[in-house]
Amino acid sequence: MDQLSIKQKVFIRRSDGRVHLAEIIKLEGGSTNLVTVEWPEGHTVRGKDLPLELVVLMNPQIFDLPRCSGNATSANQTASIPPRSMKERMAEGSLLPGLAAATPRQLTPSVREDDVVHQIERMRKEREQRREVQARTRQEREQVKSEDPGNPNWEIAKMIRAQRVQMESQPVKSCIPNGRAKGHQIVVCVRKRPLRRKELTDREVDVVTIPSKDTLVVHEPRKHVNLVKFLENHSFRFDYVFNEDCSNATVYEFTARPLIKHIFEGGMATCFAYGQTGSGKTHTMGGRFPGSQQSSMDGIYGMAAKDVFSTLKTAPYSRLKLKVTCSFFEIYGTRVYDLLMPGKPQLRVLEDGKQQVQVVGLTQNAVKNTADVLNLLEMGNSVRTSGQTSANSKSSRSHAVFQIVLRSEANQRIHGKFSLIDLAGNERGADNSSADRVTRLEGSEINKSLLVLKECIRALGRQSSHLPFRGSKLTQVLRDSFIGGKKVKTCMIAMISPGLHSVEHTLNTLRYADRVKELSVESMSPKRMQGPSLESTSMPDIISQSPSKRLFPSASSTSLRGAGNPAQKELNTTNDLNRAQKQESKPTSPTTGRQLIRRKGRSAQEVSMMLAKSLAEFRGRNFP
Numbered sequence: 001m002d003q004l005s006i007k008q009k010v011f012i013r014r015s016d017g018r019v020h021l022a023e024i025i026k027l028e029g030g031s032t033n034l035v036t037v038e039w040p041e042g043h044t045v046r047g048k049d050l051p052l053e054l055v056v057l058m059n060p061q062i063f064d065l066p067r068c069s070g071n072a073t074s075a076n077q078t079a080s081i082p083p084r085s086m087k088e089r090m091a092e093g094s095l096l097p098g099l100a101a102a103t104p105r106q107l108t109p110s111v112r113e114d115d116v117v118h119q120i121e122r123m124r125k126e127r128e129q130r131r132e133v134q135a136r137t138r139q140e141r142e143q144v145k146s147e148d149p150g151n152p153n154w155e156i157a158k159m160i161r162a163q164r165v166q167m168e169s170q171p172v173k174s175c176i177p178n179g180r181a182k183g184h185q186i187v188v189c190v191r192k193r194p195l196r197r198k199e200l201t202d203r204e205v206d207v208v209t210i211p212s213k214d215t216l217v218v219h220e221p222r223k224h225v226n227l228v229k230f231l232e233n234h235s236f237r238f239d240y241v242f243n244e245d246c247s248n249a250t251v252y253e254f255t256a257r258p259l260i261k262h263i264f265e266g267g268m269a270t271c272f273a274y275g276q277t278g279s280g281k282t283h284t285m286g287g288r289f290p291g292s293q294q295s296s297m298d299g300i301y302g303m304a305a306k307d308v309f310s311t312l313k314t315a316p317y318s319r320l321k322l323k324v325t326c327s328f329f330e331i332y333g334t335r336v337y338d339l340l341m342p343g344k345p346q347l348r349v350l351e352d353g354k355q356q357v358q359v360v361g362l363t364q365n366a367v368k369n370t371a372d373v374l375n376l377l378e379m380g381n382s383v384r385t386s387g388q389t390s391a392n393s394k395s396s397r398s399h400a401v402f403q404i405v406l407r408s409e410a411n412q413r414i415h416g417k418f419s420l421i422d423l424a425g426n427e428r429g430a431d432n433s434s435a436d437r438v439t440r441l442e443g444s445e446i447n448k449s450l451l452v453l454k455e456c457i458r459a460l461g462r463q464s465s466h467l468p469f470r471g472s473k474l475t476q477v478l479r480d481s482f483i484g485g486k487k488v489k490t491c492m493i494a495m496i497s498p499g500l501h502s503v504e505h506t507l508n509t510l511r512y513a514d515r516v517k518e519l520s521v522e523s524m525s526p527k528r529m530q531g532p533s534l535e536s537t538s539m540p541d542i543i544s545q546s547p548s549k550r551l552f553p554s555a556s557s558t559s560l561r562g563a564g565n566p567a568q569k570e571l572n573t574t575n576d577l578n579r580a581q582k583q584e585s586k587p588t589s590p591t592t593g594r595q596l597i598r599r600k601g602r603s604a605q606e607v608s609m610m611l612a613k614s615l616a617e618f619r620g621r622n623f624p
């Protein structure tokens with residue numbers, strides 16, 4: 001109290017936090033130790049009784065103490081005294097004229113000013129640093145952009161290149177499969193076609209990488225909510241994956257060729273080409289188009305016919321005295337047309353009492369050699385229903401079914417049958433936004449038939465007694481391709497376009513193929529192959545963020561600049577690999593969500609995602 005005196009100026013803190021310079025008007029020592037101060041505010045003079053400690057804390061310079069931190073003593077411990085008028089105080093002469101004119105803001109203590117100056121300086125430095133980083137980032141982006149001039153998707157292309165470099169550092173095997181999926185009842189393969197000339201001119205980015213003979217990765221460009229681009233890498237595993245360098249002959253070797261022997265042994269074989277329009281189904285099944293004409297000998301139909309005739313002459317099959325007939329028909333909507341009859345007549349599909357499905361009036365052309373078959377193929381291809389799409393100027397709008405039938409010469413009974421099917425483009429089913437009613441109906445019929453086809457193959461895979469073949473005309477006419485237990489073998493070749501613009505359809509195709517294989521018996525045995533590591537790749541111009549974990553599909557992400565973060569590493573697995581590890585138990589055929597949870601040990605959330613996925617697929621939408 002000794003250092004204080006009446007009329008001395010001291011700093012005080014108001015209950016709202018403001019600091020004022022005030023004048024001491026009364027000092028009360030003893031047990032109370034109160035200091036009464038007054039200060040001008042507008043036209044009035046306000047006063048306050050303060051405990052001495054608070055005055056000490058606010059005015060360390062008077063008492064030679066460390067500076068106060070502000071709230072050491074609560075403002076509640078102070079007591080306001082009623083305000084007096086400025087005139088009264090001026091009249092008393094207890095208020096200095098300079099103090100009376102000053103506003104509270106002007107009276108802010110210099111210690112606070114130091115703080116503010118310091119903060120401003122810090123913010124300025126931070127801003128400068130930020131600008132430096134931005135300028136460096138811009139420069140680097142320009143540099144990367146100049147490496148790929150004229151490519152509007154240079155960022156995505158760069159990310160994919162970086163991802164591929166990372167994948168190459170992993171052991172990668174040859175594109176040509178070196179073993180066969182021997183004895184498998186259902187074989188599912190994928191073929192990636194090369195970028196077409198037009199796509200190359202348009203600087204289309206190839207978003208599909210095939211790191212080994214049975215795995216592939218689709219790099220899907222995505223954007224975070226803050227618009228930062230990143231790649232979501234979807235990995236899949238199938239029996240075989242053929243890259244863009246593989247020829248039709250290689251594809252045939254590992255898909256349809258093993259089935260030739262099967263039909264000579266009295267079995268039923270089916271080979272489907274599935275995929276988006278323009279993905280290469282007709283190219284693979286029917287043959288290349290070196291000019292305007294298709295070279296049928298170069299397709300799976302022609303190669304299969306050639307092998308049938310060569311096998312026919314070899315022992316032990318030469319003894320069987322088999323006769324070869326061929327038929328070729330298309331299913332457009334719910335109607336069936338014979339492609340080998342002049343005028344392409346419509347045929348009726350009937351089911352007899354023994355549940356045998358007959359295509360009434362379908363021509364069975366006897367063929368003696370490969371040339372005969374090629375002639376028939378040429379005839380059929382020339383009348384097949386086609387239209388023009390943005391992806392393909394000669395797009396097939398129907399399912400084309402080419403059948404090679406082996407009959408016993410003695411009793412004309414079917415010994416073996418090979419059905420080779422070029423399915424209609426799967427994106428047609430998904431496209432229900434078309435204003436044209438005919439196109440919409442066409443799409444919905446295709447959608448339905450592809451959905452039922454998948455269910456029939458899955459039913460075959462799990463040897464289910466229930467076969468929903470009546471769900472579509474396609475499965476109805478192919479009924480004998482799904483029944484007969486071990487006598488039946490199926491191969492599906494899923495065709496994919498590699499371009500960025502097809503990424504959604506490509507993922508849909510792969511998910512479909514993935515589901516076809518999912519429940520087949522042979523796929524239940526755990527596969528322990530190491531999938532390609534898909535750590536994110538770093539590049540110094542875009543900020544990375546790991547995507548939220550998704551249950552479906554299994555995917556990892558790469559963003560431009562993303563140090564491999566643990567969340568991404570966890571996602572670096574293939575769909576099939578994931579499943580293979582989960583499915584070590586005996587195969588079952590789940591039918592309900594509850595069963596799925598119980599039998600597969602899946603969480604309710606996973607199951608609801610699966611059911612949602614099924615529903616989305618049913619509606620022909622992309623998932624998720």
Ligand SMILES: Nc1ncnc2c1ncn2[C@@H]1O[C@H](COP(=O)(O)OP(=O)(O)OP(=O)(O)O)[C@@H](O)[C@H]1O
Pocket residue numbers: 192193194196275276277278279280281282283284288289389392394395396397423424425495
């Ligand atoms: N593996 C390939 N190598 C080279 N070119 C290919 C390959 N696959 C497809 N093409 C070319 O791509 C184009 C479209 O192929 P194709 O007609 O076979 O597609 P599609 O899937 O049958 O289409 P749609 O369902 O519309 O009939 C053709 O010009 C074809 O020559």
